[in-house]
Amino acid sequence: MSPRKPPERPAEKNPPASTSQRPGPQGGVRDTNRREREKALGDAALELFVARGLDGVTIDDITQAAGVAKGTFYRYFEDKAALVDFLLEPVRRELVQGLVACGEALEAARDVEAMFEAYRAVAAVIAGAILQHPGVVRLYLQECRGPAQGARVKLVEVARLISHHAVDMTRRAHTHGLLRPIRPSVSGLAVVGAVERLLLAVLSEEEDVGNPLELPDALTTLILDGLRLPPQGPRPARRKLDGKPGRP
Amino acid sequence: MSPRKPPERPAEKNPPASTSQRPGPQGGVRDTNRREREKALGDAALELFVARGLDGVTIDDITQAAGVAKGTFYRYFEDKAALVDFLLEPVRRELVQGLVACGEALEAARDVEAMFEAYRAVAAVIAGAILQHPGVVRLYLQECRGPAQGARVKLVEVARLISHHAVDMTRRAHTHGLLRPIRPSVSGLAVVGAVERLLLAVLSEEEDVGNPLELPDALTTLILDGLRLPPQGPRPARRKLDGKPGRP
């Protein structure tokens, strides 16, 4: 038998890719096709990543799921890490943008109302990220604590960034005398941990946390006012996140 | 050249294992040696797991680090998952014991002081686990959110157990009217997330969270009383975790 057998044309192969060339509203057909391929590979990979973990997915798995040949993968991405970065990038950009803006808002905050407003902005950014990229956020939550190696470096970088910003924001609110005298690194990380855990619950539907839309409100109460029932009945009505007074 | 070359005795090999047979105070020499080997393999593996992640460590890595041949590994553990279970088991046992006890204490709690006491007990269990098995706890924190596959199944099982218990405990405190009307699954998971994030910070020394011994106190304040500065100065002195009144 010859060591390199000639490529057989299988009588029946997958839908022959049929090369649908939609012209695309702007930009060359080239770029449009490229973006479509990247998206196809990214979508296929993301689903596998969430199901089996970054390390549990091979390039073969990805290309098979995307319905392309292995070589095609390497035409679009240098390796698995590059693909992960590609998936993560838009979320990362939105996130830092929101965090920086919120940091500045907090810098200027001088009363509790302004602080509220700043935190509300972060919640909005997070909510947006989840609605637009739920898979990526879930992947982040699953993998962000692992060692920063291979495909995980950018993910862990984002995690550090988030923690750093959170602590920084807490520090700012702190210097304005708006918070209890608790070390900002402690309260900041605690908040990050709480939020991430709840997001994971929502995205993987493991525990019934009820309507996700009520989460920000519950979290705000939890973080700002704590769990313990106030000694003499509930506090006098305070503004809720939506601006309407709390229910009696 | 023969396809199977005869085993060469290298002139110099590793310390020849020297088979130190300390008699061991009780139990046969057999069992003592076995336990020593298991521990050696476990220690070597744990260090690698923490540094590179469960999936980033091969059996070869482990045996090499432990200074034994590959075949020896399979004499003591069926596969990598079995080794992880072996590492996790003592921590898991302590943990469920503590959680169950605390759940019962909370069941009986009718005032805030009793609730305090129950939570203090959990903190003690966690602290004990960290002091005795810091590596295992760190491994848990790194991997517990990944997909439950292969070597990670038991880890994820423990994670679910913890979350479940936390929600359950919160529910109990809730039914006794000790907490604000926030969905127990939400506040329970939030607390778990906060604690886990802080533990990770302590164990991997990524952010400076100060003296770990002050953490339980800070966390208690944070969770029970929240972040927001009380409107009219700090609350009247309340008991701290160590029973002494808070500093002025």
Place this chain on the structure above:
DNA sequence: TGAAATGCTGACCACCTGGTCACGTAAAGA
């Protein structure tokens, strides 16, 4: 229509990985 350029393919390679097992050696027992 023909030629050049581009893109996709999958066989192939070198290396790695989990797992096995015949063998040599040392301890336990007679």
Place this chain on the structure above:
DNA sequence: TCTTTACGTGACCAGGTGGTCAGCATTTCA
């Protein structure tokens, strides 16, 4: 001392994995 027993060893195997590349098909351009 000799036999039996158990254990540690590492070469080996089969299956997989990341990554490459010559060849073919399709599109683009002249």
